[in-house]
Amino acid sequence: MEAESGTVIYEKNADAKMKPASVTKVMTLLLVFQAIENKQYTLEDIVTVSEHAASMGGSQCFFEANEQQTVEDMIKCIIIASGNDAAVAMAEFTSGSEEAFVADMNNKARELGMENTTFKNACGLDADGHETTARDIAIMSRKLITRYPDIFNYTSIWTDTIIHKTRRGEKEFGLVNTNKFLRQYQGATGLKTGYTSTAHYCISATANRNGVKLIAVVMGADTKENRNTDAAKLLDYGFARCYAYTDKKILQKNDIKVLNGDREYVKITSVSDFNAVLLNGEKAEDVKKELVLYDDELKAPLKKGDCIGYVKYTVGDRTIGMVAVNTGEAVGEKTYMYGMQTMFEHIIRK
Template sequence: MWPSPLRLTRGACALALVLAAALPARAFDTRATAAWVMDLSTDTVLLEKDSHRPLPPASMSKLMTIYMLFEALRDGRVTMDTTFAVSSRAKAMGGSTMFLNEGDRPTVAELIKGMIVNSGNDACVVVAEGLAGSEEAFARLATERARALGMQDTTLTNASGWPDPGHRMSMADLGILATRLIEDFPEHYPVFAETHFDYKNRAPANSRNRNPMLGLGIGADGLKTGHTQEAGYGLVGSAKQGDRRVVFVITGLGSDKERAEESERILNWAFRQFSLQTVAPQGREVAQAPVWLGDVPRVALVPAREVRVLVPAGQTGAVTARVDWQGPLQAPVAAGQIVGEMVVSVPGMPDTRVPVQVAQDVAPAGFLRRVGTAAGVLAGRVTGMLAF
């Protein structure tokens, strides 16, 4: 059903891309030094705090190594049973490890769990060397791939997030990466929710997933913690409740306890302070556009996808909408052709923009209709756009 009250206006503009704009950072006062929070169900950025500044990402940058390995799986370059060699460089990695030894031949499936659950620096080096020959070559490839994914604030010098002055990512970039992992690889994403992995029973004490959100009953199912002295404590997290999924990235917290508290505060705020409303189902007629020299005078316009918006708790302002297109449309037009956009406005929130498309084919008019239309033009009877 349409939210009430709803007002639909008319206008004309060129088709615009769907853009996400953030609410003011003051809407939530986070203790993190930098943060980014998005509602994936509506592509709405709920919070940005210094989110585009390149910062040391610590182990959160392992997500890029994981993404590169998932792509290799998708492309058929490796399988879950493919084994990689463990170099002396990989074995010598300090910090968090999955306790690999030279002579081991871990499978891709084991290395995925080693990187995600154990946060294994050694596993990341093994994957980097297995995919690119060396960690340095892998870092260059990963940086190039990150930029292609839209992560313009990312420069990687290693595969694990090991401290390095040139190894930097922004919180917004980590949010992009988390979103891509969730949406591009739904078959692999459940690994992020696994809580224990112990390679060959070598280190039961290090087998626990460090993500403090898992198991709290709030829908959390990923993704990656990070901590170094320079970066502080950070987390790339995600949770799903009902039809909504929220992804968030925080960094610069003072302790693992503070990180856990701040993560839970952010999720509670994101889910409880906004409600999801459906404005128009996919395929519902929202406007009619006149057709120039068509076999029918006008055609229905429908949204290209379901139109949903977030409404802040206690919001008393009206939800308004308009459908913009340039018209009249020129026959012939094809069903599914994008001709404009629907813009939905909620006070205090960024506008939601969804492309609108033609609902059915419209063929060119026959001779008599063309003559009648031409006469109408001469008589000044051509109308402008119609509002639904």
């Protein structure tokens, strides 16, 4: 999947329901970062580990009940060490209980259009009915990395440490990234691996080359090596068929006529350069752009920075993006004196 547009470049059995193992934590992290964005808590806030969270098996960071860690250290434990105990602790911290958090996970899945996903826990341990698809994993992975690109500050960490703070004192605990793909594939940026004896080896792999960002999902591989090989093949296939397109000269003209204004034209500006990804043989010379105004005619008064429309980019029938267009200056309403002046100038010119 191309991350910016969500376009699927290649798929095979993309809607087959399978167990996702710790790739589940992509949704857990999405809800955690959403809570931070909504100012529910901060990276510095303190999380207390419950007995339930501390009891999680599988991959873990060996937290004790009542141990406390910051939200940021919990995020590191989830991403780097794939800690089930950390994932459940954050679920409880976010929604009050793991059960309530799982309901939030499933609601978010419906919101994102993940039609074949049901979560039963926050960490990915095998459970009856806990299942998803490669397509749905790609959808939630895309949402996480495009909405919260700061996630890459954590997924790119190879090793780190936390300090266990328990009744027996403080002890350093090392975190080593479970995602070995990071060091095996040029441009790899994340995202999450998973394994259980039932789910086998899974990965949602993200990579970035020359401005193109891709997501590759592999589920149910027999070995780590096969999982990573398949992910690399998918990404290679995608990068061979995608390339970045940039337009720095958005506007073909830099002013527009204004009605009833104290000047006849207003300067217009684009808010940014335009960047997109062309897919499967699309060529730069085939890109078309069109200035679309929200109103058929601009009327004064106008403030500097008013959004008056956008430039739409298309390739064939596919819209590849838009850039907003603003006024570059203020325009006041035409006054009686301005009207007399322009009329007089018109007479003089004649």
